[in-house]
Amino acid sequence: MKKTVKKPVLAVGPFHPLQEEMEFFQLTIDGEIVTDIDVRLSYNHRGIEKISESLQFDQIPFLISRICGICSATHPLAYVQAVEDIAGIKPPERALYVRTIINELERIHSHLLWVGLAGHFIGYDTVFMWAWKYREPVLDLLEEITGNRNNYGNVKVGGCREDVPNELVPKILKELDNIEKKTEMLTKAVLDDPVLHARLKGVGVLTREAAVDYAVTGPTARGSGIGIDVRRDDPYAAYGDLDWNVITQTEGDVFAKAVVRLLETFESIKIVRQALNRLPDGPVTTEVKEIPPGEAVGRAEAPRGETFHYVRSDGGNRPVRHKARAPSYVNVPSFRASCIGQHIADVTITLAAVDPCYSCTERLAVVDQHKNVIHDYDTLLRLSREKTARISKEMGAPELKMEDL
Amino acid sequence: MNQEELNNKLSEIKDKLIAVEQPAESRIYLSCEAENSYEINKFLFEDVGCRFVTVTGIDSDDCFEILYHYSYDETGCVITLKAFIRDREKPAIESITPLLPAAEWIEREIHDILGIDIKNHPNLKRLILADDWPEGVYPLRKDSP
Numbered sequence: 231m232k233k234t235v236k237k238p239v240l241a242v243g244p245f246h247p248l249q250e251e252m253e254f255f256q257l258t259i260d261g262e263i264v265t266d267i268d269v270r271l272s273y274n275h276r277g278i279e280k281i282s283e284s285l286q287f288d289q290i291p292f293l294i295s296r297i298c299g300i301c302s303a304t305h306p307l308a309y310v311q312a313v314e315d316i317a318g319i320k321p322p323e324r325a326l327y328v329r330t331i332i333n334e335l336e337r338i339h340s341h342l343l344w345v346g347l348a349g350h351f352i353g354y355d356t357v358f359m360w361a362w363k364y365r366e367p368v369l370d371l372l373e374e375i376t377g378n379r380n381n382y383g384n385v386k387v388g389g390c391r392e393d394v395p396n397e398l399v400p401k402i403l404k405e406l407d408n409i410e411k412k413t414e415m416l417t418k419a420v421l422d423d424p425v426l427h428a429r430l431k432g433v434g435v436l437t438r439e440a441a442v443d444y445a446v447t448g449p450t451a452r453g454s455g456i457g458i459d460v461r462r463d464d465p466y467a468a469y470g471d472l473d474w475n476v477i478t479q480t481e482g483d484v485f486a487k488a489v490v491r492l493l494e495t496f497e498s499i500k501i502v503r504q505a506l507n508r509l510p511d512g513p514v515t516t517e518v519k520e521i522p523p524g525e526a527v528g529r530a531e532a533p534r535g536e537t538f539h540y541v542r543s544d545g546g547n548r549p550v551r552h553k554a555r556a557p558s559y560v561n562v563p564s565f566r567a568s569c570i571g572q573h574i575a576d577v578t579i580t581l582a583a584v585d586p587c588y589s590c591t592e593r594l595a596v597v598d599q600h601k602n603v604i605h606d607y608d609t610l611l612r613l614s615r616e617k618t619a620r621i622s623k624e625m626g627a628p629e630l631k632m633e634d635l
Numbered sequence: 636m637n638q639e640e641l642n643n644k645l646s647e648i649k650d651k652l653i654a655v656e657q658p659a660e661s662r663i664y665l666s667c668e669a670e671n672s673y674e675i676n677k678f679l680f681e682d683v684g685c686r687f688v689t690v691t692g693i694d695s696d697d698c699f700e701i702l703y704h705y706s707y708d709e710t711g712c713v714i715t716l717k718a719f720i721r722d723r724e725k726p727a728i729e730s731i732t733p734l735l736p737a738a739e740w741i742e743r744e745i746h747d748i749l750g751i752d753i754k755n756h757p758n759l760k761r762l763i764l765a766d767d768w769p770e771g772v773y774p775l776r777k778d779s780p
Contacts, residue, residue, distance in 0.1 A: 315659075392662040445737035446689040458686070462662060464711030527662065527704065527713045540691050540704065542716075553702075560689075560737055596734055 255565075255581070260386075262574050267566050282552035287313055287521050287543075288387055295381050296555060300343065303336045304532035305554060307537070311466055311596040312541040317521045323468075323510040325389035330505045331402075332376065332384055332466040333530065338409065339368040340533035341491040344585050345416065347509040348488065351579055352429055353615035357420065364412040367405050374398065385565045389515035410499050410503050416624030417492045425622045430485040433572070434580030437482055439569035448535020449494065450561045450584050453487035455480040460531040467530075472504045482568075484583040491585075499609055530532070534585050562586050575613040638710045647712070648678050655721075661712040663694040672701065672718035673729040679705050679737055685714060687737045693752070694776045699726045699751060719753065735751035773777040 258266040278297060282290055307329060307407030314321065321329075342365040349357025369379040376382035384391050394402075400627060441454040451458055459476045461469040477493040479486035492549035493585050523545040528539045542551040561584045569580050580581070636644060638660060645663065650654065651671040657689045677775040685705035693700040696720055702759040708715055720726045730753045732739045742753045743762035750773035753759055764774075773779060 249702045277774065378715070442686075443736045445735070447686075460706045460711075463706075484757070523663075524658075526658075527715070529713075536688070538688050538704065540702065542693065551691065551693045553689070555689040555741075559740065562686075563740055566736075567701075623680075 234329055234576075236324070248534050250392065257574075259574060264572050264574065265568050267569060267595070269563070273616050279552055279554060282554075284548065285505050286547045287549065288518075289327045290552065291385055292383055292547070295383060295385075296436060297554060297556065300340045300380065301532040301537060301556065302335070302381045303333045303385070304530045304576070306335060307333060307385075307467070307552070307557070308528040308530040308537045308539040309541065310385050310387045310528065310551070311530070312526045312539050313521060314541050314551045315526035315528060315543065316524040317518065319388055319518060321389040322513050322516055324393070324512045325360050325514040325516075326392045326468045326507045328392075328510050328514055329385060330472070331502050332372070332382060332396060333373055333467065333511055334502045334505070335368055335497045336424060337533045338495050338502075338633075339365040339372075340585075341495045342413070342416075344491055344533075344582075345420070345488070348484075348579065349420075350584055351582060351614060353618040354426075357416070360412075361416060364409065364416065367409060371402055371405055386515070387521075388518040389513070393473075393514045394506075396509070397443075399509065403503065403506060406499050406503060411497065413492070413499070417442075417496075420492065421489065425618065427485065427622045428625060429618050430483065430488065430579070431481070431530045432483050433575065433576050434484045435482045436564055436568040438480075440564065441482070444564035444567060445560045446535070446564045447557050447560060448532070448585075449487050450492040450535060450557075450564065452478045452490045453583075454482035458512075458536075460529050461579060463503065463530060466528075468494065468503075468505055471508070472501055474501050474504075484579055503549050534558055558584070573617075574610065575617040579612050636683075636707075636709065638712060641710060641712060644683055647682075648675055651675055657756065661710065663712060663714045664717060665714065666717045666719065668719045669701070669728045672703070672716065673731060673734075675716055675732055676703055676731045679703075679714060679716065681709065683714075686691045687735050688713070690738065690741045690745060692749045692751060692775065694749060696777075697721075698723065699749065701745070701751070702727055703731070712774055725752065726750070727754055729754050730759075731755035734754055747773075749773050 256268040257264050278293060281293060285293060289444065290309060294305045294309055297305045342361045346358040346361030349355070373379050373381060375394055375398065420635045423548050436450065436454050438454050438456065441451055441456055447458060456477055457476055457478045460466070462476055463573040474497045476498065477490050479489050521543045523543055525540070525542040526538050527538065529536055537557060538555040540553040541549050565581050565584060569577060572580055644655040645665070651667055651674060653668065653676065665675065680687060685707050688704040688706050691702040693702065700719045701720065703716040703718070704713060718728060720728055726752060730742055732742055732757065737760060738760055742756055743759060745751055746753050746759055747762055747764045
């Protein structure tokens with residue numbers, strides 16, 4: 231009787247270890263090292279591109295801001311920019327600045343969310359609680375401006391639906407000062423911690439070559455030394471007028487990506503300050519008549535990377551075709567390159583370093599060949615935290631302390 | 636390369652193209668027949684050094700259009716290659732995944748939602764349609780409700 235060699239398979243999902251969206255990764259392991267990956271998606275597929283074809287141009291921003299809860303400013307912005315391009319519409323200056331302010335505020339709270347989750351995942355619950363506490367004022371500001379903490383619904387073809395009232399500007403500036411102080415404290419605590427260095431450096435490396443082959447974008451690319459950023463490379467909204475830096479690191483590991491996100495948060499604060507101080511007078515919306523036949527591309531730099539929309543019109547009320555590509559669609563597959571050869575305790579933080587958004591993309595457990603779960607999510611989480619605790623003990627490091635400012 | 640140099644570089648493959656349109660300085664559209672798409676994609680990725688962005692599949696009345704979108708980040712230019720598949724009975728196009736691992740998912744998606752055969756794709760399994768979705772029903776085709 232022929233004996234077949236059975237290779238153990240690890241499945242990460244359908245309930246993602248770090249976020250609460252569904253996808254299913256099947257990892258093949260040899261001992262405790264990952265040797266291969268297969269991804270199953272579609273648990274959260276909602277047919278948005280098809281629905282777009284049945285909606286009118288000005289209804290679509292409401293649909294697509296729901297592609298993702300945390301990139302929800304970027305999708306409609308990329309889309310309306312494409313439509314404005316087809317129709318030759320130039321939104322008023324003030325609208326461009328408001329768009330910039332909203333998108334950067336979103337980047338700030340998205341990156342802080344990520345820092346918190348990453349901390350939680352490797353067993354630094356203090357980081358988790360502080361990061362999520364510090365992002366609250368940003369969400370409150372967004373609610374004050376747009377009426378919503380997420381899914382702002384602020385962008386439309388030709389401008390914005392809501393303005394940033396001039397009276398609110400001093401309050402936003404004051405809040406930004408607070409947020410900057412807290413982020414400085416968080417950054418110092420994270421970047422100076424020797425246990426975190428030991429835990430995250432050299433883990434989940436995405437080489438520059440693999441980053442190019444997988445065409446990754448955003449912090450995933452910038453962490454591997456690829457200095458691309460749509461805000462600088464193909465300026466949109468008010469970014470061309472403002473002064474700020476694109477942050478890169480070269481190591482390509484989880485630590486590098488954490489550094490990129492933390493430092494970018496400071497750049498975002500800088501951008502919002504400049505935009506508020508230079509906010510031009512005038513309306514935030516311009517009249518839009520018909521959308522003529524044509525096609526165009528619109529893109530924006532989401533917290534996760536480049537969001538790309540293609541729109542084709544035949545002169546009617548609805549698009550003939552609307553393609554939406556979220557950054558996670560190219561970033562998540564790169565997990566294949568950064569994960570193979572890693573220990574299973576590092577698998578979930580490696581995936582988390584990509585900051586995956588499955589709803590954007592559409593959208594981790596260890597199973598054996600009979601699809602019985604050997605290691606479930608809780609086990610993988612425990613393995614990850616145990617590894618941190620082990621490193622911490624070996625180094626004799628004190629527990630991470632964070633003063634209440 | 637700056638934009639002018641890029642424009643010149645692109646003229647190296649003009650023999651394989653049906654048309655070139657440049658509606659704005661940083662937006663270029665190249666058109667070709669499906670048979671030439673692989674070679675032009677290879678040129679854009681390897682010779683020109685563009686970053687792959689995504690692929691849009693469109694059901695146009697008399698043909699299928701496969702739009703390969705690239706970004707030339709140095710100048711912020713988006714270059715789109717439109718490949719026309721004239722055969723509507725058995726639409727097919729050569730896979731670019733062997734050249735660009737980044738294209739694996741989107742080619743599978745186009746296969747699922749438009750029913751286009753992606754030849755020599757290393758892993759042409761279902762990506763976004765559910766396992767029990769009926770065969771032969773392609774949601775993004777115009778005749779699909």
